[in-house]
Amino acid sequence: MKKLFVPVLAITALMFAYSPIAIAGAPYESTMKLVQKIFYYHFPAWMALTVSVTVCTVASALYLFRGSARADRIAAAAAEVTVVFGLFGLVSGSLWGRKAWGVWWQWDARLTMAFLLELIFFGYILVRKYGGPGSEKLAAAMGIFGGATAPFVYKSVDWWRTVHPKTTVMSTLGQTSPEMWYVVWFCTVTIWLFMGLLLAARIRLEEQRAALDQLYLAAEE
């Protein structure tokens, strides 16, 4: 893991440096024009969130049902990364919506469910921080609950009438605009790599905290 960190960091930095050039070169969308360019980081941020939610859910389940302490540390790190990418997704969506829909926010199914998902993982962090002894198990249950909510957030645009574009936008993008498809997936891979680095750094923090706790326990004995 440590050996991979520096090469992945270098690749991610290069990809981040190239991403504005790729985004500027992507064609404009016919109705939304320039503001649609927010899409190239907005969609990847939600894709990064999808991965971090999955990691948190699986790790929470491993901790809850098998008692793996390492899984608990991974879940805590993934929950925080989820909140960060969720915050960016909500803010960038709001900025996009202000121009495209004329409003900063709309209480429709997709936006409301995405906001609730963000609140669940924010709640996870608060429970761990202020819940006292045993709060890790309660937080793990919240992590699983958050993971179960995520598919509903994704499918909400297909199941209910919303102002948000449907999931078919992405599934048909390869045919309608291969240039846009290439750029959005380039940015998605970039942000996935960046999310992986953030997650690794955040897991390292949790491991160091656990090691410090062990040292304090050993010192007391």
Place this chain on the structure above:
Amino acid sequence: MIRRTWIALVSFVLLGATAFAQPPQSPDGFVPLSSLPPGEELPAARFVIGAYAFFLVLMLFYLWTIWNRLSKVEKDMQELARRQGGAAR
């Protein structure tokens, strides 16, 4: 009788006024969107720049918080090791 005549007269005037009324004229006509001064339009650039700038600021801030917390934990570990070393001597 006088009352009925009065009502009929008022009704005639009102109906006549309505029938001969002209639609209000716009003082200068409609202004096409393309001729609006740039300040009155809703420019997309500030939203796009705002979104990417927010990403940069948020991620740099988050990286700084991780680095800061990690430094604090490692400092505590060194402090504890130093104290344990001192106690052993």
